[in-house]
Amino acid sequence: MTLSGPTSSGQARKPILRLTGVTKKYGRKIAVKPTDLTIQRGEFFAILGPSGCGKSTLLRMIGGFVKPSGGTIEIDGADVTALSPERRPSNMVFQSYGLFVHMTVRQNVAYGLRIAKVAKSEIDDRVAEVLKLVHLHDFADRDVTRLSGGERQRVALARALVMRPKVLLLDEPLAALDLKLRKAMHAELRDIHHAIGGTFVLVSHDQGEVMSLADRVAVMESGSIVQEGSPRQIYREPATRFISTFIGDANVLSAERKGGVVKLEAGIEFPDEGPDTHVNVIVRPENILIDGDAPMDVSIEGELVDVIFFGSYVQLRFHLDDGTDLIAHTTDETAVCNIEVGHRVKLGWNYDQQRTLDT
Amino acid sequence: MLKQRQGWLSAAPAIIVFAVLFVAPLSMFFVVSFWQVKLFALVPTFTFANYAKTFQEYSGSLLFTLVIGLTVGFVTTALAFGFAYVIRFRAGKLGPLLLFMALFTLFGGYLVKIYAWKTILGREGILNTALMWVGVIDEPLTMLLYSPFAVIITLVHYLLPLAILPIYGSLIDVDDHALEAARDLGAKRGRVMLGIVLPQARFGVIAAFAMSFLVSAGDYVTPRLVGGTQTSMLGNFIEGQFGLRMNAPLGSAMSFTMLVVCLAIIIGLWFLSRLTSPR
Numbered sequence: 184m185t186l187s188g189p190t191s192s193g194q195a196r197k198p199i200l201r202l203t204g205v206t207k208k209y210g211r212k213i214a215v216k217p218t219d220l221t222i223q224r225g226e227f228f229a230i231l232g233p234s235g236c237g238k239s240t241l242l243r244m245i246g247g248f249v250k251p252s253g254g255t256i257e258i259d260g261a262d263v264t265a266l267s268p269e270r271r272p273s274n275m276v277f278q279s280y281g282l283f284v285h286m287t288v289r290q291n292v293a294y295g296l297r298i299a300k301v302a303k304s305e306i307d308d309r310v311a312e313v314l315k316l317v318h319l320h321d322f323a324d325r326d327v328t329r330l331s332g333g334e335r336q337r338v339a340l341a342r343a344l345v346m347r348p349k350v351l352l353l354d355e356p357l358a359a360l361d362l363k364l365r366k367a368m369h370a371e372l373r374d375i376h377h378a379i380g381g382t383f384v385l386v387s388h389d390q391g392e393v394m395s396l397a398d399r400v401a402v403m404e405s406g407s408i409v410q411e412g413s414p415r416q417i418y419r420e421p422a423t424r425f426i427s428t429f430i431g432d433a434n435v436l437s438a439e440r441k442g443g444v445v446k447l448e449a450g451i452e453f454p455d456e457g458p459d460t461h462v463n464v465i466v467r468p469e470n471i472l473i474d475g476d477a478p479m480d481v482s483i484e485g486e487l488v489d490v491i492f493f494g495s496y497v498q499l500r501f502h503l504d505d506g507t508d509l510i511a512h513t514t515d516e517t518a519v520c521n522i523e524v525g526h527r528v529k530l531g532w533n534y535d536q537q538r539t540l541d542t
Numbered sequence: 543m544l545k546q547r548q549g550w551l552s553a554a555p556a557i558i559v560f561a562v563l564f565v566a567p568l569s570m571f572f573v574v575s576f577w578q579v580k581l582f583a584l585v586p587t588f589t590f591a592n593y594a595k596t597f598q599e600y601s602g603s604l605l606f607t608l609v610i611g612l613t614v615g616f617v618t619t620a621l622a623f624g625f626a627y628v629i630r631f632r633a634g635k636l637g638p639l640l641l642f643m644a645l646f647t648l649f650g651g652y653l654v655k656i657y658a659w660k661t662i663l664g665r666e667g668i669l670n671t672a673l674m675w676v677g678v679i680d681e682p683l684t685m686l687l688y689s690p691f692a693v694i695i696t697l698v699h700y701l702l703p704l705a706i707l708p709i710y711g712s713l714i715d716v717d718d719h720a721l722e723a724a725r726d727l728g729a730k731r732g733r734v735m736l737g738i739v740l741p742q743a744r745f746g747v748i749a750a751f752a753m754s755f756l757v758s759a760g761d762y763v764t765p766r767l768v769g770g771t772q773t774s775m776l777g778n779f780i781e782g783q784f785g786l787r788m789n790a791p792l793g794s795a796m797s798f799t800m801l802v803v804c805l806a807i808i809i810g811l812w813f814l815s816r817l818t819s820p821r
Contacts, residue, residue, distance in 0.1 A: 275723070277723060279719050281717055281722060282717075284742065294729075298728040
C-alpha cells in the first residue's frame with residue numbers, strides 16, 4: 184500500500200463514528216455500561232447480542248433517539264451528543280419500518296429531501312436512483328400500505344439511503360421477514376453497500392445475519408461490548424464461553440486447571456499455562472474427528488446417540504462416559520456410514536482446534 | 543350470492559329501525575315543511591313560504607347559531623386533539639388513567655354539567671366570589687353567566703370527553719417509529735405534527751369536529767339555561783314553532799334549512815381536509 188501523503192492517510196484513519204464512554208441508565212438500571220467504540224469510514228459494522236443486551240439502546244443513542252446518561256458521540260469529528268435526530272448526519276432504518284402510511288412510496292422516499300428543501304428536479308433524480316437501487320422503481324406511485332413486508336423494508340431502506348447519511352443505522356431491519364426473504368435481503372444489502380459505499384451500522388441478534396453482512400462485529404452482553412473483531416476472528420477465537428455458543432455451535436467441556444495442567448471431567452489431560460481455576464475447553468463441532476486413523480492430540484470414547492442430516496453436513500451426537508454430550512459435524516458421509524447409533528466410537532481433536540477459556 | 547343475502551338479512555333489524563325511527567319522521571317533516579297552517583290546523587299544499595320566512599326572519603339567528611356551533615366545534619376539537627395526543631404519545635403509563643378520568647366525567651350527565659356551570663359562573667357563583675375575595679374585582683361580573691360565552695364553555699365542557707374518543711382512536715394506529723423516522727429525516731416537531739400525525743388522525747379529527755359542531759348547533763337546552771334572554775339559538779326558535787306557536791310547517795322549514803347548511807359545512811370541511819393532506 185502506498186500513502187500519497189500525510190493528509191490523506193490522516194483522513195483515512197479518522198473514524199466516521201466515535202463513542203467515548205457512552206452510557207445509559209434508566210433509574211438505577213444500567214442499560215449500556217460506559218462503552219468506547221470506533222467505526223471507520225466505509226465499514227459495515229455490526230453490533231450483535233441477545234435481546235435485552237443494550238444493543239438497540241446503543242444504536243438509538245447514536246441516532247439521537249435516546250439521550251445518553253454520559254459520554255460523547257462524535258460523527259465525522261463533530262460532537263453530536265446534544266443534537267436531536269433531525270440535526271444529525273445519520274439516518275435510521277427501523278425494525279417496524281416506521282413508514283408514512285398516508286403516502287406513496289415516492290412520497291415516503293422524498294420526504295427527507297423535501298424537508299431539506301432540495302430542488303424539485305434533484306429530488307426526482309435522487310428518488311428515482313435510490314428506488315432503482317432497491318428494485319422498487321415499478322412501485323413508486325403505490326401506497327405503502329399495499330406493499331408486502333419485504334417491499335416495505337426496501338422503502339424504509341431507500342428513505343434513509345436517499346439522504347446519503349454519513350452513518351446508516353440499521354435496527355434489526357430484517358427481523359420481521361421470513362428466512363428466505365431475509366437471506367435474499369442479505370445479498371442485496373451487501374450489493375448496496377458495495378455499490379454506494381458509506382458506513383453501515385447494523386444491530387442484530389441473528390449471528391448468521393451478522394456473519395454474512397459485517398466486516399467487523401462487536402458482541403454485546405448485559406450492557407457492554409465483550410468482544411470486537413472480524414466475524415472470522417470472533418468465530419475462531421471467541422473471548423468468552425457465551426460468545427462461543429452465541430456465534431456458531433460449540434462443545435463446551437468443563438475442566439480444572441491445576442499447576443499448568445488442564446484436566447477435563449471426561450478424563451483427558453493436557454498442559455496449559457495459567458492460574459489454577461475452573462476452565463472451559465471449547466471445540467467447534469466441525470473440528471471433532473471421528474473414528475479416523477488420522478493422528479489426534481486428544482482422544483476419547485463416546486457412544487453415538489443421534490444423527491441428523493442437514494444437507495451440506497451431518498450432525499452426530501455422542502454421549503461421553505462422564506455424561507456430557509459431544510456434537511460433531513462432518514461433511515464426509517462415508518465416515519458416518521460405518522457407525523450405527525449405539526456404537527462406541529473413538530473421537531478426538533487436535534490442540535490447535537481447541538480453545539481454553541477461563542471465563 | 544347467499545353470503546350477500548345473509549348480509550342483508552343480518553342488517554335488516556338495523557335498517558328497519560333506521561327507516562321507521564329516522565327516515566320516516568324526517569321525510570314526513572320534509573313534506574310538512576311545504577304545508578301551511580290555518581287556524582292551528584295543518585293544510586296540505588305546496589308552498590316555499592315557510593322557507594322564505596325562515597330566511598327573512600331567522601337568518602340572523604341561523605348565523606349566530608352557526609358561529610356558536612363552529613366556535614364550540616373548533617375549541618372542543620383543538621382541546622380534544624391536545625388531550626388525546628398527550629394520552630397517546632406523552633403520558634406513557636399514565637395515558638390510560640388520563641383517558642379514564644376524561645371519560646369518567648361523562649357520568650356527570652348533561653344537565654348536571656349545565657347546573658355546575660351555573661354555580662360557577664353565576665352572580666354569587668364560585669368564580670365571582672373567588673375573584674372578589676382575591677380583590678381583582680369589586681363587584682360581581684354579570685356577563686359571565688347568561689351569555690354566549692357561558693353557552694360555549696358549557697358545551698365545550700360537555701363535548702370534550704366525547705370528542706377525545708375518536709381522535710384518540712385514530713392516534714392509536716399512528717406508528718411511533720413513523721414519528722421517529724420523520725425526526726430522523728430532518729423534520730422538526732411542528733412539521734411532524736402537521737405532516738405525519740394530523741393527516742393520519744384526519745378521520746378522528748373530522749368526526750370529533752362534526753360531532754361537537756352538530757350537537758352544539760342543534761342544542762336548545764344549554765342556551766335556555768345558561769344563555770340568558772339575549773342568547774337564543776335557532777333550536778330555541780324551532781322548539782317555539784313546534785310548541786307554543788303550533789306552526790309545524792315553519793318549524794320544519796327552519797329545521798331543514800339548518801340541516802342543509804350544517805351538512806354543507808361538514809362536506810366543505812371534509813374537502814378542505816383532503817386538500818391539506820399530501821394527496
